[in-house]
Amino acid sequence: DTAVSQTPKYLVTQMGNDKSIKCEQNLGHDTMYWYKQDSKKFLKIMFSYNNKELIINETVPNRFSPKSPDKAHLNLHINSLELGDSAVYFCASSQGMSGRVIAGYTFGSGTRLTVV
Amino acid sequence: GNSVTQMEGPVTLSEEAFLTINCTYTATGYPSLFWYVQYPGEGLQLLLKATKADDKGSNKGFEATYRKETTSFHLEKGSVQVSDSAVYFCALSGPAGGTSYGKLTFGQGTILTVHP
Numbered sequence: 001d002t003a004v005s006q007t008p009k010y011l012v013t014q015m016g017n018d019k020s021i022k023c024e025q026n027l028g029h030d031t032m033y034w035y036k037q038d039s040k041k042f043l044k045i046m047f048s049y050n051n052k053e054l055i056i057n058e059t060v061p062n063r064f065s066p067k068s069p070d071k072a073h074l075n076l077h078i079n080s081l082e083l084g085d086s087a088v089y090f091c092a093s094s095q096g097m098s099g100r101v102i103a104g105y106t107f108g109s110g111t112r113l114t115v116v
Numbered sequence: 117g118n119s120v121t122q123m124e125g126p127v128t129l130s131e132e133a134f135l136t137i138n139c140t141y142t143a144t145g146y147p148s149l150f151w152y153v154q155y156p157g158e159g160l161q162l163l164l165k166a167t168k169a170d171d172k173g174s175n176k177g178f179e180a181t182y183r184k185e186t187t188s189f190h191l192e193k194g195s196v197q198v199s200d201s202a203v204y205f206c207a208l209s210g211p212a213g214g215t216s217y218g219k220l221t222f223g224q225g226t227i228l229t230v231h232p
Contacts, residue, residue: 004159040224040225041154041203041224041225041227042222042224042225043160043205043222043225045219045220048219056219090159090160092160094220102148102167102209103165104148104150104152104162104165104209104220105160105162105220106162107152107159107160107161108159109158109159110158110159
């Protein structure tokens with residue numbers, strides 16, 4: 001039973017298209033995240049949600065819009081895809097205590113997005 | 117703000133060699149510290165953690181000690197195996213409040229290759 005599952009695992013699409021990535025966690029965690037990993041393996045947080053409320057919104061283009069219908073799901077919609085959006089996108093979840101993550105994150109296996 | 121600096125990679129070792137990957141951090145208060153490992157084509161997995169000064173995290177033969185005085189959390193293993201080849205990330209979770217809620221800040225990652 002996968003703890004944090006992302007779909008799809010691979011996504012190849014043309015510039016200008018709109019696409020979504022879905023994430024679900026069955027750990028009962030209260031916080032979920034989207035991270036972007038570039039070609040040099042650098043990880044950067046994009047968004048975090050705590051109990052469906054947006055908490056962190058880093059400097060991310062408006063073309064990226066997260067949506068959390070409930071605390072077990074966090075989806076990422078990307079409009080007007082650009083070549084520079086090509087990366088691996090990771091969903092993660094955690095159980096925070098007053099904002100401090102004690103036990104670490106549980107990551108999904110990633111979605112490799114390639115924009116051509 | 118919080119930051120994590122890891123030693124530059126890639127690191128290439130022979131099997132049974134001793135491994136050290138340096139990690140230093142900058143943070144206010146008392147962060148929690150983590151090492152994550154990413155095997156090829158997979159998501160990140162928590163390797164070990166420490167939540168207060170002088171704590172030692174350990175798992176699968178890897179160890180790291182939370183050194184408040186030197187703001188370090190170096191990863192060590194006495195005898196590496198080919199199967200340890202992966203990317204290793206040092207990370208911290210800062211104190212509560214504001215936009216840092218639950219946020220893990222990652223180092224840039226260190227690629228480790230172990231040859232037979």
